[in-house]
Amino acid sequence: MIDIINLNKKFGELDVLKNINTSIKRGEVVVIIGPSGSGKSTFLRCLNLLEQPTNGDIIFEGKSILNKKMDIEEYRQKIGMVFQQFNLFNNKTVLENITLAPMKVKNLPKEEAHDIAMKLLKRIGLENKRDEYPNKLSGGQKQRVAIARALAMQPKAMLFDEPTSALDPEMVSEVLELMKELALEGMTMIVVTHEMSFAREVAKRVIFMDEGIIVEDDVPEMIFTNPKNPRTRDFLKKIL
Amino acid sequence: MIDIEFITTYYSYFLEGAKITLMISLFGVIFGTFLGIIVCLLKISNIKIFEIVSSAYIEIIRGTPLLLQLYIVYYGLPMALPFELSRMTLGTIAVFLNSSAYIAEIIRAGINSIDKGQKEAAKSLGMSNKLSMRYVILPQAFKNVLPALGNEFITLIKESAIVSVVGIHDIMYNADTLRGITYKPFMPLVYAALIYFIMTFTLSKAIGKIEGSMKKSD
Numbered sequence: 001m002i003d004i005i006n007l008n009k010k011f012g013e014l015d016v017l018k019n020i021n022t023s024i025k026r027g028e029v030v031v032i033i034g035p036s037g038s039g040k041s042t043f044l045r046c047l048n049l050l051e052q053p054t055n056g057d058i059i060f061e062g063k064s065i066l067n068k069k070m071d072i073e074e075y076r077q078k079i080g081m082v083f084q085q086f087n088l089f090n091n092k093t094v095l096e097n098i099t100l101a102p103m104k105v106k107n108l109p110k111e112e113a114h115d116i117a118m119k120l121l122k123r124i125g126l127e128n129k130r131d132e133y134p135n136k137l138s139g140g141q142k143q144r145v146a147i148a149r150a151l152a153m154q155p156k157a158m159l160f161d162e163p164t165s166a167l168d169p170e171m172v173s174e175v176l177e178l179m180k181e182l183a184l185e186g187m188t189m190i191v192v193t194h195e196m197s198f199a200r201e202v203a204k205r206v207i208f209m210d211e212g213i214i215v216e217d218d219v220p221e222m223i224f225t226n227p228k229n230p231r232t233r234d235f236l237k238k239i240l
Numbered sequence: 241m242i243d244i245e246f247i248t249t250y251y252s253y254f255l256e257g258a259k260i261t262l263m264i265s266l267f268g269v270i271f272g273t274f275l276g277i278i279v280c281l282l283k284i285s286n287i288k289i290f291e292i293v294s295s296a297y298i299e300i301i302r303g304t305p306l307l308l309q310l311y312i313v314y315y316g317l318p319m320a321l322p323f324e325l326s327r328m329t330l331g332t333i334a335v336f337l338n339s340s341a342y343i344a345e346i347i348r349a350g351i352n353s354i355d356k357g358q359k360e361a362a363k364s365l366g367m368s369n370k371l372s373m374r375y376v377i378l379p380q381a382f383k384n385v386l387p388a389l390g391n392e393f394i395t396l397i398k399e400s401a402i403v404s405v406v407g408i409h410d411i412m413y414n415a416d417t418l419r420g421i422t423y424k425p426f427m428p429l430v431y432a433a434l435i436y437f438i439m440t441f442t443l444s445k446a447i448g449k450i451e452g453s454m455k456k457s458d
Binding site: 073074076079081090092104153 | 363367380
């Protein structure tokens with residue numbers, strides 16, 4: 001579904017990503033782990049062009065998204081993203097946060113966008129918060145709304161950029177549960193996280209990145225029980 | 241010291257003058273805001289030519305005296321236009337052009353104050369720059385700069401006194417007139433000062449109130 005070919009990203013002189021090659025299949029849940037500064041978030045952000053890759057290519061359903069003719073806004077509609085800091089629109093209610101893009105980008109009629117949003121809110125158990133502003137929600141609630149907002153665009157894949165890192169510990173599980181459900185439904189997911197239990201349980205593949213390269217890319221059983229690379233071993237030893 | 245008879249006889253001069261001053265300042269800040277938003281959006285448009293033009297506009301207006309701008313508009317605009325504009329209109333145009341440059345910078349600061357995650361979230365949902373500006377960034381930026389816009393209004397109330405030099409009957413002009421017709425060179429100025437102060441002080445208190453209640457909802 002997404003093929004990443006020789007992807008490089010430089011910030012000035014700094015090589016953040018060095019020749020990344022991998023591909024993401026439909027329905028696959030890929031978890032990216034690695035020390036901070038290893039380039040994993042930058043990699044994720046390149047996938048929907050929040051960062052412009054320096055060179056290399058990203059192929060989505062057979063077409064290069066770096067091609068000048070590619071309609072990036074249309075592409076982004078198909079790739080949902082969930083941020084560490086939630087980034088809910090502060091000036092919009094919960095319901096409006098979810099309906100804004102379907103109405104303004106996809107031009108859905110208000111009733112239809114509303115129905116989609118209410119279904120999603122029911123699903124995440126926050127339909128009673130529909131008219132609240134984001135500042136009235138807890139972190140876990142914010143992140144669930146952010147996931148609902150992304151889902152309302154009916155994306156083909158979802159990117160999660162450390163979705164639980166800014167949460168209080170007791171709120172982590174409500175977000176992870178929702179992500180687990182999505183994975184079970186067959187959503188294609190690329191998740192940057194430090195939640196190793198999630199990686200172990202849900203991921204089809206775990207990618208370990210360090211210093212801008214993919215050090216190891218394997219099924220979770222292998223990564224967690226029998227990592228080949230000493231850097232992977234070191235990292236896991238530190239955090240497990 | 242306070243001359244009751246003077247006040248009862250001539251209060252209408254101050255009242256009328258206050259009306260004019262308030263109108264010029266209010267229209268100045270309203271039109272200035274509209275134009276300021278446009279200038280600001282051009283400046284951050286990432287289109288070179290627009291950036292240059294809007295930056296030049298802001299720099300020139302901020303770098304020249306309001307009095308000079310008033311003269312240029314007052315004497316220059318009628319030469320350029322095939323129809324006539326009233327004094328009042330010309331004065332207001334000069335004031336709002338001047339204020340638009342300051343407001344453009346206020347709004348730019350407001351936009352910059354919005355967390356970049358807001359724009360990224362909008363982008364990630366497929367929203368264009370235009371959509372994210374309109375529905376996400378500008379409403380929040382505007383809310384943040386509302387107090388600064390209020391202060392700009394206060395500034396205009398004071399600075400607009402300059403339009404008296406082209407014969408617009410604002411507080412300043414009327415105070416001067418009274419000095420002439422009553423042969424009292426001093427007291428009309430004190431009354432004028434008092435009226436300016438009442439207007440600006442009330443407004444600044446009101447803005448403080450609004451600011452306070454906005455903080456609560458954040």
